[in-house]
Amino acid sequence: MADKRTVLVCSCEDTMPLDSARLAGGCRDAKLETGRQLCRAETERVRAAIRAGGEVMIACTQETPLFRDIAGEEKAADPVFVNIRETAGWSTDAAKAGPKMAALLALATEPTSPLPYVNLNSEGITLIYGRDEKALEAAVLLKDHLDVTVLLTRPGELAPPRVTEFPVVKGTIRSAKGHLGAFELEVDDYAAPAPSSRNTLKFGPSRNGATSRCDLILDISGGMPLFPAADLRDGYLRADPNDPAGVLNAVLKARDLVGSFDRPRYITFTEDLCAHSRSKIVGCTRCLDLCPTGAITPAGNHVSIDAYVCAGCGQCAAACPTGAAAYALPTADALLRKLRTLFSVYREAGGRDPVLLIHDEPHGAPLIEALARHGDGLPANVLPLAVNEITQVGLEAIAAAFAYGASAVRFLLRGKARHDTAGLTKTIALAEPILQGLGFGAGRVATIETDDPFGLGDTLRALPAMAPAPRPASFAAVGAKREVMRLSLRELHRAAPAPVDIVALPAGAPFGTLEVQVEGCTLCLSCVSACPTGALSDDAERPMLKFSEDACVQCGLCAATCPEKVITLKPQIDFRAATALPRTIKQEEPFCCIRCDKPFGVKSTIERVTAKLEGQHWMFKGSAKRLDLIKMCDTCRVTVVTEEEFDPHAVTPLRPRLRTTEDYLRERAQNGENDS
Numbered sequence: 276m277a278d279k280r281t282v283l284v285c286s287c288e289d290t291m292p293l294d295s296a297r298l299a300g301g302c303r304d305a306k307l308e309t310g311r312q313l314c315r316a317e318t319e320r321v322r323a324a325i326r327a328g329g330e331v332m333i334a335c336t337q338e339t340p341l342f343r344d345i346a347g348e349e350k351a352a353d354p355v356f357v358n359i360r361e362t363a364g365w366s367t368d369a370a371k372a373g374p375k376m377a378a379l380l381a382l383a384t385e386p387t388s389p390l391p392y393v394n395l396n397s398e399g400i401t402l403i404y405g406r407d408e409k410a411l412e413a414a415v416l417l418k419d420h421l422d423v424t425v426l427l428t429r430p431g432e433l434a435p436p437r438v439t440e441f442p443v444v445k446g447t448i449r450s451a452k453g454h455l456g457a458f459e460l461e462v463d464d465y466a467a468p469a470p471s472s473r474n475t476l477k478f479g480p481s482r483n484g485a486t487s488r489c490d491l492i493l494d495i496s497g498g499m500p501l502f503p504a505a506d507l508r509d510g511y512l513r514a515d516p517n518d519p520a521g522v523l524n525a526v527l528k529a530r531d532l533v534g535s536f537d538r539p540r541y542i543t544f545t546e547d548l549c550a551h552s553r554s555k556i557v558g559c560t561r562c563l564d565l566c567p568t569g570a571i572t573p574a575g576n577h578v579s580i581d582a583y584v585c586a587g588c589g590q591c592a593a594a595c596p597t598g599a600a601a602y603a604l605p606t607a608d609a610l611l612r613k614l615r616t617l618f619s620v621y622r623e624a625g626g627r628d629p630v631l632l633i634h635d636e637p638h639g640a641p642l643i644e645a646l647a648r649h650g651d652g653l654p655a656n657v658l659p660l661a662v663n664e665i666t667q668v669g670l671e672a673i674a675a676a677f678a679y680g681a682s683a684v685r686f687l688l689r690g691k692a693r694h695d696t697a698g699l700t701k702t703i704a705l706a707e708p709i710l711q712g713l714g715f716g717a718g719r720v721a722t723i724e725t726d727d728p729f730g731l732g733d734t735l736r737a738l739p740a741m742a743p744a745p746r747p748a749s750f751a752a753v754g755a756k757r758e759v760m761r762l763s764l765r766e767l768h769r770a771a772p773a774p775v776d777i778v779a780l781p782a783g784a785p786f787g788t789l790e791v792q793v794e795g796c797t798l799c800l801s802c803v804s805a806c807p808t809g810a811l812s813d814d815a816e817r818p819m820l821k822f823s824e825d826a827c828v829q830c831g832l833c834a835a836t837c838p839e840k841v842i843t844l845k846p847q848i849d850f851r852a853a854t855a856l857p858r859t860i861k862q863e864e865p866f867c868c869i870r871c872d873k874p875f876g877v878k879s880t881i882e883r884v885t886a887k888l889e890g891q892h893w894m895f896k897g898s899a900k901r902l903d904l905i906k907m908c909d910t911c912r913v914t915v916v917t918e919e920e921f922d923p924h925a926v927t928p929l930r931p932r933l934r935t936t937e938d939y940l941r942e943r944a945q946n947g948e949n950d951s
Contacts, residue, residue, distance in 0.1 A: 280305035291364025294373030301377030357383035366652025374626030455510025507586035541587035548599035549577035550830035558832035562591035589667025590698030596785030596828035598757035611752035618679035634687040646728035671760035680747035714773025744770035784846035792841035802833035824852040875908040
């Protein structure tokens with residue numbers, strides 16, 4: 276059939292065994308064809324499959340350009356490519372890698388959702404920030420390609436240029452903000468050169484607070500970077516001035532940064548779900564604490580994420596307790612669907628005790644390839660999963676992996692991290708007590724921090740045998756991140772070896788309950804108005820405070836808002852919370868208006884206020900009618916005050932007469948007479 280999918284799998288000149296029966300399980304009703312040398316002797320088989328129409332998948336990534344050229348010649352869509360050679364076939368365990376190959380083939384068929392993009396525009400206006408001749412030399416290389424200005428910080432003696440081909444000024448950058456195409460700098464000690472400079476470059480009077488705008492910054496000053504996580508800031512190129520090769524590489528990169536560029540909008544943000552603050556009281560700051568680039572800033576009751584500065588590490592999305600920040604490359608539910616496919620096909624093909632190895636392409640893929648080419652390759656039960664950033668993986672993915680049947684999860688990190696991975700560390704610290712509490716035991720989730728492929732192989736082969744969940748799940752995840760996380764944890768509890776109802780969690784966990792000192796609570800309900808998720812609620816009919824643990828994200832706004840300070844957070848996960856009814860924390864009798872009998876307040880509070888004011892406050896002394904106003908609803912109170920023509924100052928204590936200058940002069944004269 277012309278529209279049937281075809282899967283072409285090559286043994287790469289018999290360097291890896293192919294188990295056709297098991298591979299067929301990962302082809303999902305597609306036509307499976309195996310070959311020995313599809314890129315050379317059997318190229319016509321590839322051409323015939325592409326010409327026949329329908330989707331074509333080729334289990335080879337090395338010869339991707341060749342196969343794309345063939346598709347272009349046939350005016351067909353590019354095939355889907357998947358690597359099963361370095362990830363499975365080139366291994367001392369290759370004979371047992373059939374289930375893994377089937378799982379990887381099935382994983383490659385998972386659809387990818389379209390990504391939102393932001394657009395960056397650069398006209399090539401470039402600031403070269405340096406301190407000596409090296410900055411001028413870089414400008415000479417770029418002057419014919421970009422609009423160059425050189426800013427020298429604390430320059431020494433420099434020979435003036437024979438011809439002024441580009442502006443050269445002096446100054447030190449105090450602050451910088453922006454991104455490719457929209458940088459704004461504040462410069463101190465700014466001065467222009469004197470045109471009469473003779474043997475050395477002289478500068479005129481300097482001033483502070485000068486502003487400069489540019490599209491690109493080439494920083495070869497050798498000082499501190501102008502931005503946090505500087506290598507992640509688009510348009511900011513930094514090199515050591517003492518490294519000529521590094522400077523030349525930065526210059527070549529700068530030449531290419533002219534035009535219009537699209538970059539993914541990594542994070543989708545929903546303001547209404549954010550639990551950052553309410554009424555200027557700060558609650559959740561998880562994303563602010565983790566963002567390496569400074570792309571996240573407070574913006575009233577929520578935060579703001581600058582999509583032009585965000586580098587896509589995903590730590591904010593992994594840590595966000597409400598799902599306000601969600602990763603888009605891929606979305607949380609799409610990642611879980613990949614895990615479901617990977618583990619279900621592996622298990623159906625006869626695989627056992629799978630270990631999920633999560634890695635990124637820049638670091639993990641070359642390491643896995645080097646291990647396959649020069650070492651023993653990955654063990655047959657290690658399933659590699661490439662993600663955009665390691666730190667994007669949240670608790671929902673870890674819980675789902677174990678619910679689907681993983682025996683262990685390992686994150687492959689650099690031996691020396693380029694950027695802070697505190698978000699991932701916190702995610703693992705949150706997952707560990709949950710897994711231990713459900714009977715999985717310790718050490719199920721960990722990182723492998725290495726740049727050595729042989730070290731990676733040794734670590735994976737030294738993993739102890741760990742049994743997966745006895746009842747693997749098969750749920751399909753659909754929805755927003757918070758709902759996906761609830762579903763994953765619920766399914767993990769169902770599949771666990773020894774499920775319990777409640778597991779204590781470390782401080783900062785996004786799940787938990789509240790401990791309220793009921794005797795100190797006045798049912799003012801300030802906490803209800805502050806709660807961003809509706810975990811705390813009241814009742815329209817009577818004074819009551821209710822709590823739904825399933826909705827609580829432990830943001831702390833209720834505790835910070837409570838005027839009596841009687842609320843304490845208690846991090847834990849209660850697997851019964853999803854189906855439990857709201858718990859009543861405190862309930863009291865309402866106080867009914869003495870005039871219309873409408874309930875309008877808490878009985879104990881009205882009685883306490885009345886007792887404190889009666890006979891004590893000047894406004895209510897000797898006036899029962901005035902005291903009755905406290906016992907009325909707002910409507911009746913206004914009516915009675917109007918009808919009775921209450922004068923609020925009628926019982927005001929007499930105030931001392933206003934003293935004038937004449938009074939002081941009179942007293943002074945009297946005192947003078949008495950003294951004489």
